[in-house]
Amino acid sequence: MSNVTLGSKMPRSDWDFISTFPFKFPHEKEQEKIANFLTAIDRKIETLSRQIDQTEQFKKGLPQKLFV
Structure with a gap:
């Protein structure tokens, strides 16, 4: 009932x-x-998010390295 x-x-x-x-x-x-399963998934998501961030930073730096 609402x-x-x-x-x-x-x-x-x-x-x-x-x-x-x-x-x-x-x-x-x-x-x-x-709870343990969901915590493990959260940790995996956090790890992958960090890897994505690091890869994006690496990608931004590539053009500078190509012209040095």
Whole structure:
């Protein structure tokens, strides 16, 4: 159930209504596995982002090296 607030095109939920629904969560060990997996992905993304930045810097320096 939701109601619309003025000044917003996004409907807002009635949290009292939503809170009556049961939510199932993975067991703690499964949550830990998921968190570790996502952390590993974040680290890989960060590593690749640094590699991209370094490659872009190298690329910018190439024309200068060609004419020296």
